Amino acid sequence: MELALMDNLWVVVSTVLVFFMLGGFILLEAGSTRMKNAGHIAGKTIFTAGIGSLVFWAVGYGFIYGEGNAIIGLSNFFYGDFSYSGEGLSPATDFMFQMMFALVSLTIAFGGFAERAKLSAYVIFAILFSALIYPVVAHWIWGGGWLGEDGSQDFAGSTVVHLTGAMAALAATIVLKPRIGKYNKDGSSNEIAGHNQVFTALGVLVLWVGWFGFNAGSTFGVADAFLGFVALNTQLAAGAGAVAAMFIAWAVTGKADVPTTLNGALAGLVAITASCGFVEPWAAVVIGLVGGLMVFYSMKLFDKAKIDDPIFALSVHGTVGVWGTLSNGLFAVPELSTDIGWGQAGLFYGGGFTQLGVQILSVVASGIYAFVVAFIILKVMDKVMGGIRVTEEEEIIGLDLSEHGGYGYPENIPHPAENNKAGA
Amino acid sequence: MKSYAEIRHFRDEYIQTVSTNHDKLNTFHDQLMKQSVQVAMEKVQSERGEPPAPFAFFLMGSAGRFEQSIWSDQDHGIVFVGDGDCQSYFLHLGEEIVSGLVQVGYELCEGNVMASNPVWCRSVDEWKLQLETWLEEDRWDSLRHFSTFFDSRVLVGESSLLSELKVESFNVLKEQPRLFHRLAENVGFIKKGIGLFGQLLPEQHGEHSGSIHLKQTVFFPFVNSLRLVALRERILEPSTLSRFKQLPDKYHQIKSYENDFQNLLDFRLRLRKDAQDYHEVHHIAKKALSKEERQELKLMMKKGYKLFSETKIMMENECSTWL
Numbered sequence: 001m002e003l004a005l006m007d008n009l010w011v012v013v014s015t016v017l018v019f020f021m022l023g024g025f026i027l028l029e030a031g032s033t034r035m036k037n038a039g040h041i042a043g044k045t046i047f048t049a050g051i052g053s054l055v056f057w058a059v060g061y062g063f064i065y066g067e068g069n070a071i072i073g074l075s076n077f078f079y080g081d082f083s084y085s086g087e088g089l090s091p092a093t094d095f096m097f098q099m100m101f102a103l104v105s106l107t108i109a110f111g112g113f114a115e116r117a118k119l120s121a122y123v124i125f126a127i128l129f130s131a132l133i134y135p136v137v138a139h140w141i142w143g144g145g146w147l148g149e150d151g152s153q154d155f156a157g158s159t160v161v162h163l164t165g166a167m168a169a170l171a172a173t174i175v176l177k178p179r180i181g182k183y184n185k186d187g188s189s190n191e192i193a194g195h196n197q198v199f200t201a202l203g204v205l206v207l208w209v210g211w212f213g214f215n216a217g218s219t220f221g222v223a224d225a226f227l228g229f230v231a232l233n234t235q236l237a238a239g240a241g242a243v244a245a246m247f248i249a250w251a252v253t254g255k256a257d258v259p260t261t262l263n264g265a266l267a268g269l270v271a272i273t274a275s276c277g278f279v280e281p282w283a284a285v286v287i288g289l290v291g292g293l294m295v296f297y298s299m300k301l302f303d304k305a306k307i308d309d310p311i312f313a314l315s316v317h318g319t320v321g322v323w324g325t326l327s328n329g330l331f332a333v334p335e336l337s338t339d340i341g342w343g344q345a346g347l348f349y350g351g352g353f354t355q356l357g358v359q360i361l362s363v364v365a366s367g368i369y370a371f372v373v374a375f376i377i378l379k380v381m382d383k384v385m386g387g388i389r390v391t392e393e394e395e396i397i398g399l400d401l402s403e404h405g406g407y408g409y410p411e412n413i414p415h416p417a418e419n420n421k422a423g424a
Numbered sequence: 425m426k427s428y429a430e431i432r433h434f435r436d437e438y439i440q441t442v443s444t445n446h447d448k449l450n451t452f453h454d455q456l457m458k459q460s461v462q463v464a465m466e467k468v469q470s471e472r473g474e475p476p477a478p479f480a481f482f483l484m485g486s487a488g489r490f491e492q493s494i495w496s497d498q499d500h501g502i503v504f505v506g507d508g509d510c511q512s513y514f515l516h517l518g519e520e521i522v523s524g525l526v527q528v529g530y531e532l533c534e535g536n537v538m539a540s541n542p543v544w545c546r547s548v549d550e551w552k553l554q555l556e557t558w559l560e561e562d563r564w565d566s567l568r569h570f571s572t573f574f575d576s577r578v579l580v581g582e583s584s585l586l587s588e589l590k591v592e593s594f595n596v597l598k599e600q601p602r603l604f605h606r607l608a609e610n611v612g613f614i615k616k617g618i619g620l621f622g623q624l625l626p627e628q629h630g631e632h633s634g635s636i637h638l639k640q641t642v643f644f645p646f647v648n649s650l651r652l653v654a655l656r657e658r659i660l661e662p663s664t665l666s667r668f669k670q671l672p673d674k675y676h677q678i679k680s681y682e683n684d685f686q687n688l689l690d691f692r693l694r695l696r697k698d699a700q701d702y703h704e705v706h707h708i709a710k711k712a713l714s715k716e717e718r719q720e721l722k723l724m725m726k727k728g729y730k731l732f733s734e735t736k737i738m739m740e741n742e743c744s745t746w747l
Contacts, residue, residue, distance in 0.1 A: 184630075184631055186631070188629075188630065188631055188632075188633045188634070189629060189630075189633065190629055190630050190631075191628070191629035191630065250620070251619060251620035251621065252619060252620075252621075252623075253619070253625060253628055254616035254617075254618075254619050254625040255616075255628075
């Protein structure tokens with residue numbers, strides 16, 4: 001009983017840590033974008049967290065963990081269970097922890113909306129993503145769905161949380177198209193620098209701290225004190241990611257670019273998310289290093305492909321989310337996989353290609369589902385709502401003013417309405 | 425009397441015929457600018473009468489160093505004999521010259537290093553005082569102003585006025601040799617042109633993405649090194665090539681880079697002769713370069729870095745032996 005209560009306590013602490021990651025996203029996103037959108041970017045994270053919580057309570061949890069079939073769960077809607085059997089996590093503890101993951105995934109998806117989507121688009125998409133996209137993938141892998149049955153290993157959610165969010169972000173960037181001024185007529189791209197690298201760096205640090213809840217909390221308990229090992233892997237991968245990204249940016253472009261370095265730390269974290277409970281520390285370092293290198297090239301590739309991703313959500317959570325999931329198929333050790341009945345060992349540990357195949361399948365299936373459904377939803381929204389992007393004038397004056405009627409930094413931005421009266 | 429429009433027309437017609445020869449091109453620029461200044465002087469004379477004192481109009485920057493490519497911006501100043509009362513006349517002249525040169529095709533100087541700016545249009549005495557203050561203040565921007573000033577030559581007027589100022593600054597430097605170290609530090613940032621893998625490092629973003637910024641990555645190390653040595657050896661000549669030529673024999677090591685600089689000038693002219701404006705002149709698209717040209721460019725970059733680091737060490741040694 002006492003151990004079970006400690007488990008509950010640990011998971012509630014982790015719940016708080018994961019929720020605090022939204023604070024990291026607020027700083028990260030606001031810092032990586034322009035001043036005129038700062039209040040909007042920060043504020044929308046709070047209210048979409050509100051929407052996401054309500055939807056998760058109403059249907060999200062039920063679709064994931066309810067009694068159902070291999071595709072979707074269909075019970076436990078409007079969840080509210082104060083019972084506790086005295087063993088394991090109390091239902092509400094488990095529910096709260098799961099909810100936070102849904103909110104993080106939603107926030108990642110909104111990275112693709114940055115600096116150009118209407119506020120109303122956030123509202124509608126927050127509801128639909130939280131009901132129709134995230135819960136389905138989460139059910140497939142964690143909720144007893146067909147991928148989980150296959151032995152897919154995703155310890156804390158490289159695929160479920162990060163890839164799903166990133167695929168929705170990809171659909172959004174494609175439907176919304178690049179920001180004004182991002183690309184020149186000759187096809188070259190401009191750097192639209194974020195307004196505050198200190199915010200961005202602090203955002204990364206807050207996320208990093210929160211990630212201990214994300215990964216180590218996903219042990220769901222304190223038995224064997226396995227959470228310490230998971231935390232160790234998490235720390236090593238994040239450090240390796242930051243180092244690798246700064247190195248590769250410096251080596252290739254001659255500049256030790258700060259945003260790239262910051263994204264490298266996040267890449268290390270995203271990459272180790274799937275594998276933090278399956279691999280040895282040396283492998284965590286390799287997984288983080290590769291994540292850091294990948295994020296640099298991925299950012300360049302999306303930029304070249306004219307996909308405007310203001311806060312690099314596609315690279316950090318998408319590209320690296322895929323790598324993180326696949327890395328299990330290479331590095332998972334038998335003691336933490338085969339021996340405990342959670343999939344197979346990886347390729348480098350004599351597990352052959354079996355687990356790698358399962359990991360590939362879960363990435364492809366989840367990625368396609370999240371992208372296609374998000375794309376359809378956004379296209380329909382675009383038609384029905386008369387466009388999900390703000391007008392050109394609104395984009396120029398900034399979403400703080402156009403969507404909220406105020407400024408994040410009122411002292412520093414002139415009131416355009418006073419200077420540019422139409423017809424004056 | 426020619427008009428600015430006529431000079432511009434003349435420029436457009438003939439510049440391509442001299443665009444691949446360094447000497448001819450710079451002589452042509454001198455000719456255009458001289459004519460423009462004459463027009464400006466006559467205009468101001470008709471409005472305000474004869475100049476109130478003898479003066480010299482001098483060029484700085486790439487024009488001062490006789491190192492312009494086909495497009496260039498304006499960097500110039502005026503020094504006059506007499507007191508501050510004359511300044512308003514010469515400032516007015518400076519303004520007229522600036523507007524004339526713009527019409528002839530020379531962009532405004534972003535840093536406002538132009539004879540229309542009181543900082544760069546002064547009497548001999550004020551200039552001396554200003555130079556002394558710049559050196560004594562020993563701030564990053566004041567030393568940068570001094571370096572800009574030192575790459576200068578008279579285009580119209582009394583050459584001796586400018587030489588007098590330069591000699592005056594040699595004297596200040598002689599008394600305070602530590603300034604050589606400070607002047608070397610002042611230009612110590614070199615934009616990286618070659619990466620870890622020996623690859624060229626083009627711009628990553630913006631209209632010039634994929635291009636190499638020639639001036640910052642390749643020219644500056646040569647130009648800055650030779651300026652430092654010229655200050656040390658009291659060489660009045662502003663052009664990098666003539667500074668090379670006038671170096672005493674003991675600088676044989678530095679002299680060995682003269683050919684590289686000559687190659688660099690030729691390289692730029694060869695590749696940039698069709699540039700459409702001032703910004704294009706400085707950017708070379710990596711894609712447009714052949715394999716051999718890339719190798720050539722990298723070699724020149726490396727030579728430049730090496731020259732600058734050798735010069736810097738020399739300056740530091742000189743400082744310490746004098747102290």
